[in-house]
Amino acid sequence: MKSALLIGLLLCGVASAQKNKEVTTKKNQHARTQPVGVVPGQLIVKFKKKGNANGIFKQLAKAGINLSPIRELGDGSFLVEFSEDSGLSVSVLGLDVKAGGSALDALDKKTRQALDKLNKFFDIEYAEPNYVFKPYAVPNDQFYSLQWHMPKLNLPKAWDYTRGSNVVVAVLDTGQTKHPDLMPNYVTGFDFLSDPKMGGDGNGRDNDPTDVGDGGTCDDGITYENSWHGTHVDGIIAGATNNTEGVSGVGWTTKIQNLRVLGKCGGSMADIADAIRWAAGITVANMIPNPNPAKVINMSLGAYTGIACPITYQNAINDAVARGVTVVVAAGNDGKNASGSSPANCNNVIAVTAVNLNMTRAYYGNFGANVTLAAFGGDTTRDDNNDGYGDGILSDLWSEDGKEWYYAFMEGTSMATPQVSGVVALMYALKPKITPAQVKDILKKSVTVLPSGACTQGCGAGLLNAGKALELTKALP
Ligand SMILES: [Ca+2]
Numbered sequence: 263m264k265s266a267l268l269i270g271l272l273l274c275g276v277a278s279a280q281k282n283k284e285v286t287t288k289k290n291q292h293a294r295t296q297p298v299g300v301v302p303g304q305l306i307v308k309f310k311k312k313g314n315a316n317g318i319f320k321q322l323a324k325a326g327i328n329l330s331p332i333r334e335l336g337d338g339s340f341l342v343e344f345s346e347d348s349g350l351s352v353s354v355l356g357l358d359v360k361a362g363g364s365a366l367d368a369l370d371k372k373t374r375q376a377l378d379k380l381n382k383f384f385d386i387e388y389a390e391p392n393y394v395f396k397p398y399a400v401p402n403d404q405f406y407s408l409q410w411h412m413p414k415l416n417l418p419k420a421w422d423y424t425r426g427s428n429v430v431v432a433v434l435d436t437g438q439t440k441h442p443d444l445m446p447n448y449v450t451g452f453d454f455l456s457d458p459k460m461g462g463d464g465n466g467r468d469n470d471p472t473d474v475g476d477g478g479t480c481d482d483g484i485t486y487e488n489s490w491h492g493t494h495v496d497g498i499i500a501g502a503t504n505n506t507e508g509v510s511g512v513g514w515t516t517k518i519q520n521l522r523v524l525g526k527c528g529g530s531m532a533d534i535a536d537a538i539r540w541a542a543g544i545t546v547a548n549m550i551p552n553p554n555p556a557k558v559i560n561m562s563l564g565a566y567t568g569i570a571c572p573i574t575y576q577n578a579i580n581d582a583v584a585r586g587v588t589v590v591v592a593a594g595n596d597g598k599n600a601s602g603s604s605p606a607n608c609n610n611v612i613a614v615t616a617v618n619l620n621m622t623r624a625y626y627g628n629f630g631a632n633v634t635l636a637a638f639g640g641d642t643t644r645d646d647n648n649d650g651y652g653d654g655i656l657s658d659l660w661s662e663d664g665k666e667w668y669y670a671f672m673e674g675t676s677m678a679t680p681q682v683s684g685v686v687a688l689m690y691a692l693k694p695k696i697t698p699a700q701v702k703d704i705l706k707k708s709v710t711v712l713p714s715g716a717c718t719q720g721c722g723a724g725l726l727n728a729g730k731a732l733e734l735t736k737a738l739p
């Protein structure tokens with residue numbers, strides 16, 4: 263009998279499972295606006311006296327400030343164009359408004375000086391930039407307001423860059439379900455479980471990645487309930503968004519490829535290694551080629567092995583990364599150093615640990631030098647935001663018997679990892695040629711630094727910052 267390394271789910275439990283119709287329907291947040299830039303080459307100017315605008319434009323020109331009116335606005339001010347020699351220059355996305363600062367502080371020095379000059383001019387009541395206001399893309403999904411992790415990850419800003427463009431994320435997990443808030447974003451997956459006992463679907467590998475449940479009594483003598491773990495992970499990445507139902511995903515049009523590698527009592531590394539390669543579009547023996555190769559692989563799975571990364575894992579991961587695929591893995595829920603947790607301790611991966619709503623390391627989150635960064639895993643025993651629910655991550659789920667779909671808060675590095683995978687998919691959507699090395703570099707550079715003392719044992723570079731990551735991605739050549 264060959265021994266197989268069994269990989270368990272990094273699942274920390276379900277706190278408050280809610281049935282669809284019974285969840286408190288809080289009002290959605292309204293789209294907020296704030297100045298995010300200015301129209302280049304334009305200002306709004308108001309003169310003190312009405313009726314002599316042409317004369318004042320001429321006087322300004324004599325002083326070296328060439329303004330030409332585009333139109334008069336309703337309050338008697340003028341929208342004007344200025345020529346470059348007037349010393350005014352700003353770009354649309356050039357404003358980096360600091361906390362406590364203003365958009366004016368964020369203008370470049372030359373423009374500030376020119377505005378000051380105009381504002382001191384005797385006949386001018388005021389001159390100001392023509393700000394660009396944009397709605398933060400806030401989706402209309404029913405329970406978006408309970409998804410506290412979304413704004414805290416700066417996702418609305420990321421959605422101003424892209425909401426996805428059909429980038430495929432392969433989710434190596436328990437398989438897919440017919441959850442209505444998820445199905446629109448599926449592409450063809452596969453059932454990689456070669457052991458029919460683990461699969462529970464009467465056969466070995468087949469082309470139906472349906473999650474038939476992973477409950478049962480295992481070698482440890484414990485009887486596990488069906489987890490529907492893959493469904494919850496899928497929803498975090500790409501729950502059908504802006505459809506007025508349920509939750510929102512990190513990517514609005516990101517595609518999910520469910521590769522079923524976890525069944526009853528877990529899944530084997532050999533199956534997982536095959537799934538990693540197939541996801542990346544690499545030929546796998548006795549398998550049809552993947553019709554929709556993925557750019558991102560999400561593995562909210564692992565085990566505390568206490569050993570170095572197994573070679574089988576490392577080789578499969580290396581092959582996928584060599585194909586330009588980014589591999590995102592959970593750091594594990596052992597509350598220990600991730601150096602003993604695989605695949606988090608493999609090279610070439612992005613390993614994700616979990617923090618609470620208050621940005622301190624979650625009690626279960628693995629830590630240490632192998633961790634790349636943190637995202638929100640939450641803690642369902644706390645309610646720091648006083649919304650009446652434990653502070654987990656809200657996503658799609660089913661009742662234990664698989665008969666009723668609903669939405670539920672869960673916690674774990676399993677929930678933090680798909681937040682990173684979802685953002686990585688947005689990065690690929692914006693720059694399809696981005697490399698895994700660039701992805702990792704940008705994720706680390708763009709983090710929100712954790713508060714002092716929040717993770718003394720090491721949560722990597724800090725907390726995932728989606729908006730900043732997309733901004734840096736946009737700036738790539
Ligand atoms: Ca099967």
Ligand SMILES: [Ca+2]
Nearest residue numbers: 403502507509
């Ligand atoms: Ca939805």
Ligand SMILES: [Ca+2]
Nearest residue numbers: 645651652653
């Ligand atoms: Ca709460």
